[in-house]
Amino acid sequence: MSSTTRRWLPVLSALIFATATATAFVPALAGEVQVAVAANFTAPMKQIAADFEKDTGHKAVLSFGATGKFYAQITHGAPFDVFLAADDETPAKLEREGAAVNGSRFTYATGKLVLWSAQPGVVDAEGEVLKKGDFKKIAIAAPKLAPYGAAAVETMNKLGLHAALEPKLVIGESIGQAFSFVSTGNAELGFVALSQVYEGGKIKSGSAWIVPANLHSPIRQDAVLLAKAKAKDSKAAEQLMAYLKTDKARAVIRSFGYEP
Structure with missing residues (x-):
């Protein structure tokens, strides 16, 4: 080994270590998750999505609207991965019809x-x-x-x-x-x-x-993983579903007057 090579070895080692350290905190397969969100949950979900991206690297692409309209869009093939409804009946119906993953549904907020x-x-x-x-x-x-x-x-x-x-x-x-x-x-x-x-x-x-x-009847708002996300094995969608149950997300939900 030449003297020049020996002089550069410490520098190269430091660069390799710095690169490895920087990339250790970046998700290996950061992705996008398409989310249909009931209009009432607009403000909290924007905050949760920002926290989710910061904490996981995954980006939640949000669409806001009426639960009934989202149901029609999902059953006609809209490319959503996760659905945050304003009720519990619509996600349950999507499960029965095979458009959502059985067992994935849970109440993320009571309005x-x-x-x-x-x-x-x-x-x-x-x-x-x-x-x-x-x-x-x-x-x-x-x-x-x-x-x-x-x-x-x-x-x-x-x-x-x-x-x-x-x-x-x-x-x-x-x-x-x-x-x-x-x-x-x-x-x-x-x-x-x-x-x-x-x-x-x-x-x-x-x-x-x-x-x-x-x-009035309780306004239980359910989230459900949609069949399209399961078909493409979307890790981002699965992680968002889990993230909604974290203490950090629940604190945001509570701050907007919901019971998480």
């Missing part, structure tokens, strides 16, 4: 319904504004497409107010659109997901009444 106005003082703490009816429009999500819309209808029926309020209803195709109607003033108030108006342990703005749980 809360809230009557909300973007304006302070419009909605009182007991929801009496519904009985007074002193407003022109009230927004809800389409009950056949969005579980939060179904919960809103159930609440109005329990209160004996649905018939009186029906002429004032403005229907959004998702809870995201219902929220938009209220936030832009196209409806004075509306039934939305608590997660859309909740931050730091309190309502962010406007006025609100959190609907008591006994006025």
Whole structure:
């Protein structure tokens, strides 16, 4: 071995060690996972997806919308790997129909319904504004497409107010659109997901009444691994399903007013 080679050996060894150390923290097969997400879970899922990419190297590509619409898209071949629904019935149905992996389904969050106005003082703490009816429009999500819309209808029926309020209803195709109607003033108030108006342990703005749980069926939101992910052996999809159960993800879910 020449003297020149001997002089360079320590440098080469250091470079090899540095490269090995740097790559040790990079996942060997980082990939993408296509995720269909119920509109009410938009804000928490964006945060979870960012944490997931930082912690695993895998990228979650998110699409937001109504659970009913996602069901139709999935059954017609949409290339989603994971589905985070706004209910527990739709993922169970996908399992029965063979479009989702049996045994993969679990409840990632239990949602809360809230009557909300973007304006302070419009909605009182007991929801009496519904009985007074002193407003022109009230927004809800389409009950056949969005579980939060179904919960809103159930609440109005329990209160004996649905018939009186029906002429004032403005229907959004998702809870995201219902929220938009209220936030832009196209409806004075509306039934939305608590997660859309909740931050730091309190309502962010406007006025609100959190609907008591006994006025509607529990809004259990289930996640399920879809058959397309299983067929292509997507490790990213499997890791996302596991990540949703971690303490870090559950803390995010709880911070938006859900029960994880």
